[in-house]
Amino acid sequence: MKLASARHRGLLWLRGESAWTREHAQQAFGGADEVLWVGGAVPADITALAMRKAVTRLGHEHDVVVFDAHDGFDPDAFGALAGTVRAGGLLILLSDESFGSGPDGDYYRLADWPHEAAALSARYLARLARLLKASSSIALWRQGDSWPRFPVLAVAPPDDDLGDDACLSPDQAQAVERLVKLKRRRPLVIIADRGRGKSAALGIAAARRMAAGEQELLVTAPRPGAVEPLFERLAALCPNGRRDGNLFRWPQPDGTSRQVRFVAPDALLPEEGPGEGGPGTTLFVDEAAALPAPLLTRWLEAFPRIAFATTVHGYEGTGRGFAVRFRERLDAIAPDWRGIKLEAPIRWAAHDPLEATTRELLCLDAEPASDEHAIEALARGPIHLRRWSRDALAEDEPQLNALFGLLVQAHYRTAPADLRLLLDGPGVNIEVLEAGEILLGVAVTIDEGGFDDALAEAITCGERRPRGHLIAQSLALHGGVIEAAQARLRRVMRIAVHSACRRHGFGLRLTEAVAEAARRDGIELLGASFGAERGLIDFWAQAGFVPARLGLGVEASSGEHTLMMVRGVSTSGQRLRARLGQSFASLLPLLLAFELCTVEATLAARLxxxxxxxxxxxxxxxxxxxxxxxxxxxxxxxxxxxxxxxxxxxxxxxxxxxxxxxxxxxxxxxxxxxxxxxxxxxxxxxxxxxxxxxxxxx
Structure with missing residues (x-):
């Protein structure tokens, strides 16, 4: 196949009845060795995987991935699995002929009470279908048509002058060199798109550090499977070594052994906190963007030599968001840190059709306006606040990419499914701050609450839990305030200001725009829910919000306690804000003495x-x-x-x-x-x- 000779990967889209697409998918991959079938009815003797478990395949490779979307298209699963197809392989998308004409089976996850999935808009799927039909990088096989041809793009000749026989690109060789020479209190941050060999670089460097005399090196990641490439490189470069589960031992002539050990993130450091020491002095952190920032900070303080590697377009967190949020902590704790970005693909050739298509479909290349353009627009003015139409946004790729890019840049975690929520989530509003055609800020909100008296009572008593309505239900159930479920509440899901325009009060202007729009729409209360961190608390307090609830446990996604803050935007909302704030204030000292006795004392002091x-x-x-x-x-x-x-x-x-x-x-x-x-x-x-x-x- 031409794909294999070009080291490209292809996307084959089969459209038709489910039985036809499933039968012809098997014809398409023929006798391929490693086939993964995700979703739908899986043929016998083929490895099956549920959509919700797609992320567990990160770090693995397949010759063919069949993505059966007849029962629903999961954006996060599609993005995760596209990166597991090896060079010369296929990603086969199965769908009905009507794909994109309405909501599919996966839209139930968007259908917050009282909405039904079938009644939601399908702007997101319509956009996918439009882009797929227009793409010159995929092969489309409709029911009744003949076998399609795959496009194969020109391939650049490989760079033979690497200066390192273990590395497959100059980028990787440079990363390995820096990892081997890792210095005390000079952390290294490696950011790479998928397929660039960052995990393999960690493995090569680990082997060389052991060869230089390092007795033990620790490795961590969200899951062991994420570092399989690291252990594969270790085994290849240290043939006398032996892997036993999450431990790789390399025996030495004197009878001792050197080792590389994977440690789960929650077991890496004792509960006492940073500075208590780990069992080793060097730590490699892979897929760092998928781990909570407070945990990364603890390791940064505890390990003299540490390197963080992360994917630019991750599926549990993004490298750009990681860089934005974690960079402040790096600058404060280890100002001499260094960064490197891996550009050249290794697992497949440059200009890979599947990579290009996946990026376009999922907005993985979404970028806000450049700093230069944002500053120029800010200087020219005037600046306008307005609400964007989601119908228009779904049809405007440049605007959609600018908006999504701004959200990705500003937030630690932005997943492909967030784009679907943005376009099709019920009750979602988008307020923007723009100068000319340049987007300077955005606030994304979603409406909650408004439960009738009977349902609000059942929620407050813990007897019902309708889908969605995060803050309204939480304050009613855990705060015992039934009015929180009865009131109409608007939650600020995301708020982002262009990095070149911060410190000008635009975040507060956006918040005021949200409040004014809420008043016009008959909303009583604004709410925000976020990982409790001093800077964020200060921002929301300045915007007129007060704490209403602090989660008793640490969230796995953020590593922080979730804090909910509220602001009244009507007379009744002001009364409810006062009641919720007073309830929180009276309860906080008791919580600090018991359930929250181990919360970070600086957070307790701020509250x-x-x-x-x-x-x-x-x-x-x-x-x-x-x-x-x-x-x-x-x-x-x-x-x-x-x-x-x-x-x-x-x-x-x-x-x-x-x-x-x-x-x-x-x-x-x-x-x-x-x-x-x-x-x-x-x-x-x-x-x-x-x-x-x-x-x-x-």
Whole structure:
């Protein structure tokens, strides 16, 4: 086949009745060795995989992937599996002839109560069908037609001057060299599109570091399968070594062995926190964008030598979003970090038809306007706020790419399915900030709540859980406020400002535009739900939002506690905001003493600033003075000190707030406080706490 000789991969689209497409798909792949069939009725003797498990195949390769979309097209699964097709292979898409004319079976995931999937718009699928029909990079085989021809593009000759016989591109060779020479406190960040050999580069570098004398090197990733290429390269370069599960041992002549060990992310560091040390001094993190930023930060602080590798267009997180959000932490903790991007494909030839088609269909190449154009547009003005029509957006590829690119750039995780939600999710609104034709900011919202009294009661009692309505249901169920389910609420799902236009107040202008549109639409309450992080809390507080609920557990996706904040946009909404804020404020001290006793103390301190308290009386100040200038134990004074701290908490520095909050509200030990303050001994620590508290009285 010409695809194999060109080292290209092809997309074959079979359109027709399900029985016909499934039969002819088998004819198309003939005697291929490694065939994966996803979705639908799977023929005998062929490896089957459910759509929802597609991400588990990342790191694997197949000769043929059959993507049966008769029962529904899952964008995330399609994107993940397209990258597993090896050079010369096929991705075969099966669909009805009517594909794109209406919602399919996978739209049930968009159908929030009270909507039915069949009644939703299908702008996303119509766009896919339009692009597929117009594409010159795929082969279309309609029922009743003859076998189609595959387009094969010109292939650039390979670069033979690599200077490294183990590497397959100059990019990869440079990455390996930097990994081998990894220096203390100089982290390396490798960003690459799929098929560029980043995981293999980690394996080559691991082998060379062991050859240079490294006794143990640790590797982590979202799942072991993601680092299969790393272990494959180890086995090829260290033929005397042996792999045993997630451990690769390389015996040495002196009877010792050197090893590379995969450790699951949640087992890599002890619960005590960063700086406690890991079992090794070097850590390679693969698919870093799919891991929570707080976890990456802990490793950054704990491991002297660390490298992060991630995919530009990931399916659990994007490399660009990773770079935007994590770069601030890198700059703060390890300002001497270095970055490298792998451009040349290795697993297939350049100009691969399947890669080009997948990027176009899923908007993987979506980019906002350049910084230069954004700055010019900002200078020219004027700046307009308006709501975009989703019908028009689905037909306008440049605008759609600019908008989606802005969301990808600004957010840590943006998946292919987010584009479908953007175009077809019920109750979704898009408010934009633009100058001329340049998009400077966007806010994406979705409507929630409005449940009738009976259903709202059932939700509040935990008896019903209708699809969707994240904030409305959570505040009703976990906050016990039935009005949160009854009120009409608009949740800000995403808000993004062009990187060249930040620090100009545009985020707040967008939020005000959302609030004004909500008032016109009869909405009572605005809401936002996000991983609790100080910068985000400050932004939403500045926009008039108050905390309404803090999740008791850490979210696997963000590594942070989820915080929900609300703002009233009507008279009834203002009353509900006040009630939710007061409920949160009264409950927070109890939560910090019990369920949230291990939450990061700096976060607890920031949340306590939303609590109001009456100033201490003269008698209470007298009691306080006796504690501050005496040697009485803390316990009898805890309640008084808590009130005192809440009154003055905004005057405290972040670190001293954290220490005092940890001891007074969370019951943390004096040894914890001593470690935090860098002190030794109980008496010294107690005196330091008294000194910090006394400074507030001054």
């Amino acid at each position: 306590l600033t939303f609590i109001s308290s009456q100033p201490l009386t003269a008698d209470e100040y007298g009691s306080l003075e006796r504690y501050l200038h005496g040697s009485a134990p803390l316990t009898p004074y805890r309640a008084l000190l808590q009130r005192y701290l809440v009154v003055h908490t905004k005057a405290l520095t972040e670190e001293s707030t954290a220490v005092l909050v940890g001891v007074l509200f969370q019951g943390r030990s004096l040894s914890w406080a001593a470690t935090r303050l860098g002190l030794n001994g109980r008496a010294q620590t107690e005196q330091a706490l008294r000194t910090r508290l006394a400074s507030l009285a001054e």
